[in-house]
Amino acid sequence: MLTFDDAQQRLVHDAPSPTRTELISIYGAAGRVLAEPIHAVLDLPAADNSAMDGYAIRHADFQAGQALPVQEHCFAGETPAPLAQGRATRLFTGSMIPEGADTVVMQEHAREIDGGVEIDAVHCAGQHIRRRGEDIREGQLLLPAGTFVQPAQIGLIAAQGIEQVRVFAKLEVGILTSGDELVEAGNVRAPQQVFNSNAPMLSALVEGMNARVSRVLLSRDNEFELRCAFSQLLTQCDLVISVGGASVGEKDFIKPVLESIGGSLAFCRVLMKPGKPVFASYVAGKPVICLPGNPGAAFSVFALLVSPLIRHMQGRANVFPPVSRIPLRGVTRGGGDRDEFLRVQCRPADDGQAELVPFAEQGAGSVSSMACASGLARIPTGSQFCAGTSAAYYDFRHWLE
Template structure:
């Protein structure tokens, strides 16, 4: 069997880097990947400003009991006058610091009466002033090409005046489920049928990663149905994911269907549980990844094997989330010839340690475990693992984003 790390590396390298870019309005850029490196256009803050509602003074003017006549009331967005010696200017949070002032006294630290301000306690020089450029300086690199944009990145870009950015076009993914035993949710179902959960699940996983599930097709186990589905998927998509139909049974027809389009299917037996059967093919330089038909297995394989490929094809700079570790909380003993990926829920102890509790039923048909779990714990092959063992943890919040 192909070891897991080799399979993951091969899949991560199976797709090309994106070449199509487009201009995207900043308020629509969440989940997009930058196709250019961006730099600061101005200092942030662009001018010294007040961090508090208060009064601007020249610190050298302060003396106990001295009253400061209020020269001006300057709201945020109003240009202040130059501060005259011995005076104060009333400021509000965000107000520009007047020329000549070097300290802001909080309004709570004094009293204003008869248009003059009395300071109750000695202020520290430079207090409550946000200095120009203390956050970002003009010309500084903000984000490198390949950065995934989220709310935090968009906030910083907006603060620099960017109204639009150049991003890679959203990756177009096609999903194909197969099997005469499957019926679509909402349709009549006989005893011999089960509802198709893979199509909707994979579409949700793809969309959550910022890609587009442009087709979610189902094909019966016939050559004509599969050929028609692949024609559509290969025409419209950058990446194709199939589920089921790649074994050696009489109705496992995905392999010959791919070969009809000039592709060669490389079927792997990956040393992982769940999710041993995985296949990879290319048609016209477009990757086709064939996942196992069991929904739990398809979910696990997508999470740890397919997402690095997807990120790479999106143009992201980081395709592997950083590793995490936790300790198992279980009465069971694990020692399998394949690496196991347990559905677990992570919780932190008061000491800040991560504990991983496996779902009671780890069978590959237990779909309820997917919504319960916060991630996957990786149990090494041919290694006894018991209570308290430290194991790698694949947090779904990171691996499926």
């Protein structure tokens, strides 16, 4: 058995990196990963421009109480004439600074009367001018390869006039659930059966990370069906996630089936609660991650172990999201032989500071607390926790992105 940290690192270290790329429009680039760096092709701003609505002047021409004739009004997108000595140009936010001007007076400090402008205050030369290249210089690295593109990054790219970007192809993921007791939602359920919650849950988790679910299969607990299902998924997918049949029961056939189709075991079982039965295998270089069948355990293991693996296989530079430390309320426990991950809700305490509130129901099969949790609090192996102790907090907003 591996420790939790070793399992997390090994999955990322051993998994393949993406190789397939495609050129796409920036309009479809949100949620994709850059396959090559993006450098600036022009300065931003591209020319000196006004940061305010106001008047461009020569600072040396300002004299309190003396009006300066306004030689023109120049809007954003227009090219102003050079500024004549002793005159002013009416500007608007984003207007180019006319040649010869060195200062912008905001309109709140100016009054235009009879074709001239009276200025009541100028604080310093150069005020309210955005200088060419002060934000971005041509040739500057804007975004490295491996950047997970979000709206702000798209705005940065578009500001350079770049229409298309090269990204890694979407990761193709297959999902296999197995068990004679499973029945799909919408079908008639016999008393001995349960509805298959893991398949739609895992599909949503995968899609929520901007990977693509290529195929979802349900298999009975027999080796022939499982072998056929794995063969289909491995043909079509980069990564296969299976649920159930991973333990040591009489009908837990996943490990022997994977061995029969050439799978090599990466690790078997992890010192974590919930999630101990998880194991990983590789078939023809493709990872197969086998999660526990209980939905609470499957969800937790996906968030903690599978999500970094997916980020790595997508080509993202940042694979492990930040882990904060926040006081854990009302818990006195510890000393176990596995790292325990409690489903918690992060809330403001009476003093306004964040605290983690654990749910009473922490069973691996619980779906109620899982649906309300904002993240997981970690209680390390052998540690003693009492109320108010700060715990490592794995926030689903980051770990499932």
